[in-house]
Amino acid sequence: MSSHSYLEALAKRYLNEALINEKAGNYIDAAKLYRKAAEVLKLIVAHRPDDPLSPTYRELAESYEKKARELEENSKVKVPSSSVEDEDSKLIEDLIVKEKPDVCFEDIIGLEEAKQAIMDSIVYPTKRPDLFPLGWPRGILLYGPPGCGKTLLGAAVAHEVDGVFIYVSAANIMSKWLGEAEKKVSAMFRYARSISNERKRPVIVFIDECDDILGVYEQEIGGEARVRNQFLKEMDGLLDKGRRHFVYVIAATNKPWKLDIGFLRRFQRRIYVPPPNKEARKALFEHYTKGLKLSEDVDFGTLAEKTEGYSASDIRDVVMEAHLITVRELFQRGEIYGQPRPITMGDFLEVIKRRKPSISPQLLRLYEEWHSRFGT
Ligand SMILES: Nc1ncnc2c1ncn2[C@@H]1O[C@H](COP(=O)(O)OP(=O)(O)O)[C@@H](O)[C@H]1O
Ligand SMILES: [Mg+2]
Numbered sequence: 001m002s003s004h005s006y007l008e009a010l011a012k013r014y015l016n017e018a019l020i021n022e023k024a025g026n027y028i029d030a031a032k033l034y035r036k037a038a039e040v041l042k043l044i045v046a047h048r049p050d051d052p053l054s055p056t057y058r059e060l061a062e063s064y065e066k067k068a069r070e071l072e073e074n075s076k077v078k079v080p081s082s083s084v085e086d087e088d089s090k091l092i093e094d095l096i097v098k099e100k101p102d103v104c105f106e107d108i109i110g111l112e113e114a115k116q117a118i119m120d121s122i123v124y125p126t127k128r129p130d131l132f133p134l135g136w137p138r139g140i141l142l143y144g145p146p147g148c149g150k151t152l153l154g155a156a157v158a159h160e161v162d163g164v165f166i167y168v169s170a171a172n173i174m175s176k177w178l179g180e181a182e183k184k185v186s187a188m189f190r191y192a193r194s195i196s197n198e199r200k201r202p203v204i205v206f207i208d209e210c211d212d213i214l215g216v217y218e219q220e221i222g223g224e225a226r227v228r229n230q231f232l233k234e235m236d237g238l239l240d241k242g243r244r245h246f247v248y249v250i251a252a253t254n255k256p257w258k259l260d261i262g263f264l265r266r267f268q269r270r271i272y273v274p275p276p277n278k279e280a281r282k283a284l285f286e287h288y289t290k291g292l293k294l295s296e297d298v299d300f301g302t303l304a305e306k307t308e309g310y311s312a313s314d315i316r317d318v319v320m321e322a323h324l325i326t327v328r329e330l331f332q333r334g335e336i337y338g339q340p341r342p343i344t345m346g347d348f349l350e351v352i353k354r355r356k357p358s359i360s361p362q363l364l365r366l367y368e369e370w371h372s373r374f375g376t
Pocket of ligand 2: 147150151154206209252
């Protein structure tokens, strides 16, 4: 390949990447790539100023630079013009996650199906909407026993997707003031739509323990039904306009049976987050003992076998408690500046003996039954 056709191919590649990033709303990256494409074109022109294509390349290079400047300007505008958005963002300020959570998909052990489903329905569509002409699901429900990674998955989405992350829980949205919670719900969706439409950035609304807010309970203090209805109305707004919004609602629950069918209907993807199987439990022991000193006799396979019914967070606790045994000994011996002895198999087994698994077979059956009826 001659050096020029190589450079031409390179410019084309940068341009292509720039377009993809621009479409996905990654304006800063897109601007950088436009500049790179321009740089390469200018290099070609400098090498052969008399070539008949040179004026065209020069013009193209200038137009890419202009584009890059526009994109940079655009992304600088943090607070957009409309005052509606201003007001809304004040009302829901405490819901918007300002710092990216420090969790990525690799930190989540097992749950391969759940992770893949999230990739397919959120991560890929935000990165390459052009590959999803039929659209993508807007509502995703994660359900399963406590302590198995639902909240963690939500945090990892925030980490993987370059967008705005809104975290909603009963604690931050329900209010003792009548009507306040509904107002917050509608402000939140208005804000999400405007970020998505005007700034082309994905918005992820994560509703943790959604049964607290949206479940149907016999004893209701008042206002719950109105919040629920407001929510459903907003979800419909996202679903039927036929517009390619980048607003996703992810809801997580330990009690999916508390949700009513109207709510479920709006969540096209329903993903079971199961307790860890033997293989995942083994990997969890390996994961959580990283950085700890272990005695030679520790056998993760056996530990995995003995922890049927333990949730991922149970296993993390077992490791912490076993470690604590060795630390406690150190303090009891008065060697507060020494190093604890390695953790032995005996330490782990002692902790496991004392600690009951948090997921009973009956509870598991409830989830599995629900899963076979309502899962997707
Ligand atoms: N799949 C997993 N891999 C690694 N750690 C996990 C996993 N699931 C849960 N944990 C640990 O347990 C804690 C609680 O998990 P969480 O995601 O809040 O559970 P859930 O929301 O399903 O009740 C997490 O902060 C993490 O330390
Ligand atoms: Mg949780």
